[in-house]
Amino acid sequence: xxxxxxxxxxxxxxxxxxxxxxxxxxxxxxxxxxxxxxxxxxxxxxxxxxxxxxxxxxxxxxxxxxxxxxxxxxxxx
Amino acid sequence: xxxxxxxxxxxxxxxxxxxxxxxxxxxxxxxxxxxxxxxxxxxxxxxxxxxxxxxxxxxxxxxxxxxxxxxxxxxxx
Numbered sequence: 001x002x003x004x005x006x007x008x009x010x011x012x013x014x015x016x017x018x019x020x021x022x023x024x025x026x027x028x029x030x031x032x033x034x035x036x037x038x039x040x041x042x043x044x045x046x047x048x049x050x051x052x053x054x055x056x057x058x059x060x061x062x063x064x065x066x067x068x069x070x071x072x073x074x075x076x077x
Numbered sequence: 078x079x080x081x082x083x084x085x086x087x088x089x090x091x092x093x094x095x096x097x098x099x100x101x102x103x104x105x106x107x108x109x110x111x112x113x114x115x116x117x118x119x120x121x122x123x124x125x126x127x128x129x130x131x132x133x134x135x136x137x138x139x140x141x142x143x144x145x146x147x148x149x150x151x152x153x154x
Contacts, residue, residue, distance in 0.1 A: 030142050037139060041118030062114060065107050069146040
């Protein structure tokens with residue numbers, strides 16, 4: 001993924017940390033790396049077979065789930 | 078990713094759910110999809126530039142972080 005995209009993700013996730021939204025055991029840097037891998041996997045899988053799934057529908061769901069796992073206040077039990 | 082790999086991941090994550098290890102708000106199916114996308118992104122990024130990072134070292138760290146986010150008892154605050 002282009003470094004300017006990574007930089008943008010990191011800026012957003014640092015803001016989330018600063019606002020107390022990010023889990024305390026997850027650094028903005030690691031959250032960025034994880035989200036980058038998730039997005040990269042989604043895009044590559046879709047490009048390999050665009051008919052296999054809807055990038056918009058399926059991708060949005062998956063990114064939502066990943067972001068929820070990043071949240072500080074999201075109940076884990 | 079090959080469907081037999083996905084099936085294996087799903088079996089493991091269902092066992093984790095059955096043992097109460099998985100967050101209650103994360104289904105084994107969604108955890109599998111997320112882990113599959115993360116792994117796929119890691120592999121694709123590494124294949125595109127194998128010198129950029131160590132798949133073993135960096136990949137292991139990233140998968141560990143992803144799995145920790147799946148855990149029920151992992152403190153989120």
